[in-house]
Amino acid sequence: MPSAIKHDHELSKSGLVSILVEVQGANENELAAFLWKTFPGNDCFACTSTFVPNPEAPGIPNACVIGVDGTLLWSGNPLSDTKKIDELIAAELVKVKKGWGASAGARKVRASLYGKRDLAAALAAVEELPEGDERTQLQKEVDARFASAKKSIENLKSQGYFLKAEEQSKELARSVGQRAPWVTEVQPMVAEFDGEALKAEVALDKKLDKIQDQLRGKKGDGAPKALAALLKNEGSSKVLDRARALLLALQTKVE
Amino acid sequence: MNRRTLIALAFLVLPLAAQERAKVGDKMPDFSFSQFLNGDGRQSLSEFYGQPVVIDRWGTH
Numbered sequence: 001m002p003s004a005i006k007h008d009h010e011l012s013k014s015g016l017v018s019i020l021v022e023v024q025g026a027n028e029n030e031l032a033a034f035l036w037k038t039f040p041g042n043d044c045f046a047c048t049s050t051f052v053p054n055p056e057a058p059g060i061p062n063a064c065v066i067g068v069d070g071t072l073l074w075s076g077n078p079l080s081d082t083k084k085i086d087e088l089i090a091a092e093l094v095k096v097k098k099g100w101g102a103s104a105g106a107r108k109v110r111a112s113l114y115g116k117r118d119l120a121a122a123l124a125a126v127e128e129l130p131e132g133d134e135r136t137q138l139q140k141e142v143d144a145r146f147a148s149a150k151k152s153i154e155n156l157k158s159q160g161y162f163l164k165a166e167e168q169s170k171e172l173a174r175s176v177g178q179r180a181p182w183v184t185e186v187q188p189m190v191a192e193f194d195g196e197a198l199k200a201e202v203a204l205d206k207k208l209d210k211i212q213d214q215l216r217g218k219k220g221d222g223a224p225k226a227l228a229a230l231l232k233n234e235g236s237s238k239v240l241d242r243a244r245a246l247l248l249a250l251q252t253k254v255e
Numbered sequence: 256m257n258r259r260t261l262i263a264l265a266f267l268v269l270p271l272a273a274q275e276r277a278k279v280g281d282k283m284p285d286f287s288f289s290q291f292l293n294g295d296g297r298q299s300l301s302e303f304y305g306q307p308v309v310i311d312r313w314g315t316h
Binding site: 001004007015016017018019020021022023024026028030031032034035042043044045046047048049050051052053054055056060061062063064065066067068069070071072073074075078085088089092093096110113114141144145148151152153154155156159161164165168254255 | 275276277278279280281282283284286287288289290291292293294296297298300301302303304305306307308309310311312313314315316
């Protein structure tokens with residue numbers, strides 16, 4: 001797992017997604033306790049047991065590498081094949097940056113969509129393509145990316161990650177530019193953060209983020225006290241729910 | 256372990272065993288992850304299309 005965390009630190013900005021799936025039955029609190037206490041600098045996505053449909057393998061660690069187009073590229077023990085994994089990831093990250101596909105037009109669309117995360121530019125590149133299967137496929141990818149970005153923002157709000165949700169809303173607004181019909185959908189999403197309810201959640205989230213930053217920097221001795229102080233805020237708040245969960249995790253013994 | 260527990264376990268395990276597994280070179284079937292710590296709001300594999308994904312199965316014990 002340390003190698004996954006290292007890869008993530010080095011390559012997430014280039015587009016790598018690293019996901020840690022705990023398979024020994026830890027619940028969410030135990031997972032959070034373990035990660036905050038053992039790997040506080042971890043930025044990988046992490047979740048409790050989930051069925052991953054790669055080839056079955058005895059024991060752990062067990063990993064797989066999935067390419068930009070959803071193809072399973074490698075599966076096995078990550079400790080036994082590190083060079084191969086590094087090479088595969090490097091090749092896929094080139095595809096993120098430069099795009100992939102049979103034609104220069106397809107590569108241009110995908111480089112804009114996945115490399116630059118620029119939906120408006122990707123759509124403009126789709127519109128330059130001749131009618132046909134390729135254009136239809138790429139239009140679907142552009143539409144799916146927009147739908148996914150919107151859904152992610154809603155998920156983040158429902159999970160109490162308001163700072164990330166606000167950042168992603170602004171990022172989505174930048175990405176769609178003035179393109180209709182997207183712009184009329186995205187503007188209210190950004191404006192929602194000017195409302196009192198979300199302003200309050202964002203303010204609490206900034207305080208929680210500061211505590212988490214101290215934990216990440218291994219200067220989190222005062223974190224339980226800071227969390228207790230944060231939890232003195234009254235009222236219903238999803239950020240405070242997260243703060244309660246973090247406090248519980250920090251109070252949980254790790255075996 | 257009594258018989259009732261075994262039957263309950265069978266109901267839990269058999270559907271997982273029957274789920275489709277990809278081979279290297281195949282497209283991965285879509286599936287959802289349980290809620291992420293450190294997530295960005297995406298919860299299913301298909302939402303990561305366009306980026307390489309490394310999934311590391313590990314244990315806390």
